[in-house]
Structure formats: structure tokens, C-alpha cells
Amino acid sequence: MVFPEYRSRRLRRTAALRALVRETRLSAEQLVYPLFIVPGTKVRQEVPSMPGVFRLSVDRLAAEAETLLKLGISAVILFGIPEKKDGAGSGAHAKDGIVQRGIRELKKRTPQLTVITDVCLCEYTDHGHCGFLVNNEVDNDATLEILAQTALSHARAGADMVAPSDMMDGRVAEIRGMLDENGFEMVPIMSYAVKYASAFYGPFRDAAESTPQFGDRRGYQMDPANVREALREATLDTEEGADILMVKPALAYLDIIARLREEFDLPIAAYQVSGEYAMIKAAAANGWIDGERAMEESLLAIRRAGADIIITYFAKEMARLLHKQ
Ligand code: PBG
Numbered sequence: 264m265v266f267p268e269y270r271s272r273r274l275r276r277t278a279a280l281r282a283l284v285r286e287t288r289l290s291a292e293q294l295v296y297p298l299f300i301v302p303g304t305k306v307r308q309e310v311p312s313m314p315g316v317f318r319l320s321v322d323r324l325a326a327e328a329e330t331l332l333k334l335g336i337s338a339v340i341l342f343g344i345p346e347k348k349d350g351a352g353s354g355a356h357a358k359d360g361i362v363q364r365g366i367r368e369l370k371k372r373t374p375q376l377t378v379i380t381d382v383c384l385c386e387y388t389d390h391g392h393c394g395f396l397v398n399n400e401v402d403n404d405a406t407l408e409i410l411a412q413t414a415l416s417h418a419r420a421g422a423d424m425v426a427p428s429d430m431m432d433g434r435v436a437e438i439r440g441m442l443d444e445n446g447f448e449m450v451p452i453m454s455y456a457v458k459y460a461s462a463f464y465g466p467f468r469d470a471a472e473s474t475p476q477f478g479d480r481r482g483y484q485m486d487p488a489n490v491r492e493a494l495r496e497a498t499l500d501t502e503e504g505a506d507i508l509m510v511k512p513a514l515a516y517l518d519i520i521a522r523l524r525e526e527f528d529l530p531i532a533a534y535q536v537s538g539e540y541a542m543i544k545a546a547a548a549n550g551w552i553d554g555e556r557a558m559e560e561s562l563l564a565i566r567r568a569g570a571d572i573i574i575t576y577f578a579k580e581m582a583r584l585l586h587k588q
Contacts, residue, residue: 287567289559291335291585295379295532296578298327298339299470300365302346312466313537314544316576318344321364325372334582338377340426340574341365342471345387351395352384356412363420370421379453380417382410382427382438385473392475393429393483401483406431411441418447426509428455430483435503451506453532457493457519460484463512463538470537493519497527505529507572512536514561517568524569533570535561540576555584 299318306320343361345354394406468474511534547554
């Protein structure tokens, strides 16, 4: 045989051949679209640092949901911006809170849409931290009860799944217990098991008005330097009853996604966060990269690393591209 024996380029020659041997694929069903719900009516307000992402009032949710379903996207994750904030984040579990109203509207108008809710207090506290403060520090155990009440109020409003993102220790067990005691044993928990204290959340905090008023979140979110700690977090959440483990952010943490994929058999979700979206959008707007290709490549990389589910602000755009391909 003449050198070279194996020519890798044989299977790269045509688009059809490349598609035939492609190892990783994207589909709209794996994507979850985040929605920001704001007070008022007829609000559809673009987030300046996230072009193409809109904050919507409750009455505008159904139209958005229909668009998503038409594109083949079957799940959303809800964030709420309440009218009033207070020290204890009580708006998070108010029966008529912004997210609770959003859930009821969506489950009424588009019942086939899977409604996941972010369970956290930072959008609801006047200090912007993810829990209850004692002596200017987030008190873990005092926060657990409020989080569990929040998850319960979401389930009561009809949420299909809850996703705690606060990073308090023991919250998955607390939420599981609360849901089970109240007849919601079939509502799954997607735990933000491995959530890093990341600079990539900047645009989200503008959209959700949840920037901490003092200090930062390093006392409860994870140190970006750590991987063994990620495995411990994932183990704890699995033992506490999590149904899905999430890694967040995504692109800078592909090694973490891959490790979790190897070591755990629960479904893995990855959150391609606001800063990841904003970077691609900003560079594309400047003509510095091809935004569409960068979007697809980043989402493929997250899947290749091992994520089953991707939460992404690109969900609609990616689904449209998939329909074209
Ligand atoms: C709430 C929460 C945050 C994000 C999701 N849930 C913000 C934070 O932890 O500061 C970030 C999502 C994004 O950046 O897209 N705690």
C-alpha cells in the first residue's frame, strides 16, 4: 500500500459524507429558552447587553411560547423581576408573584410547553444576594426554608420542574422534602449543582436586576479553579435527590461537563450563560466573527463535552438554523 494508508480527508469530501459520519448533533428538543418576566402589560423590552433577548410582561408570554413550540423548542426556564424587593426576598414565594403568574399563564395557554423555574432569591432581595442575610452574610440554613417555599409555590402554580440556582448547601434535600410532603413528588429537580462564581453572568444581572448591592457571590458560588469540588457538589446533589445535574457556565467549563458525564449517570444540563451569548453577539455585530457559525460551534462543543440539555439564549436562533439545514 502506498503512503498514506489512511486518508482522513476521504470522509470530509462532501457535505453528505460529513453529515453521515458526524458524531454529535444538535436538535431543538435539547434546548431550553430562558424567559425574563417583568411587571406591567404589553412589555416587550430588549435587554441592551443581550440583543435579541426580550423581557416580557405576563400577557406577552403566550405569543412567545407559541413561537418556541413552532420552532420545536419544548422547554423554558423562567426568571422573574418583581415589582418590589425586600430583605427576605418574599416576592419569590408570593402566591401572586411574577413567576407564579407567568407559570399559570403558560400552563393555561400552552400546556404542552415544559415550564421550568429558576429557584433563587437574588431577583427578590433588596440587597441582591441569593439568600437571607444575618450579619451581612448569606445565612445558609435560614435560606433553605425560603427556597423550599419558593419551589413549592412554583409547583402549586403548575411548574413542571424546579431548578435551584442559589448554591446553598442542602437545598436539594430541603426542596425535595417540601415537594414530596405536599403531593408534588413527581416534580423533578434540575439542580444547578456546579455553579461557578463567574464573570460571565454580567448581562443577566442587568436583565434580572439582581446585582449584589455589596460584595460578591464567592462565598456561595464555586471557585472557577476547582474540579474535584465540582464532583463533590454533584455527588451531594445526587444523594439529596436531584434528577438532573447542571453545570454553569458552559464554554469555559467543558472539562467539568465531560467529567460529570463520565462519573454520573443522571442527565447533564449545561447553561450557556448571558456573557457567553453577549460575547458572540458583540463580536458578530462588529463583523469580527461569523455569529451564526460561532453559535453553532459553541453549542456543538457543549454537546460534544457531554451535555444532554443546553439552556441557551440562542435557542430560537439555533432552532431556526436547524430548520434551514
Ligand atoms: C440566579 C441566577 C443567575 C443566573 C441564573 N440564575 C445569576 C447569578 O448567579 O448571578 C445567570 C444566568 C446567566 O448569566 O445567563 N442566581
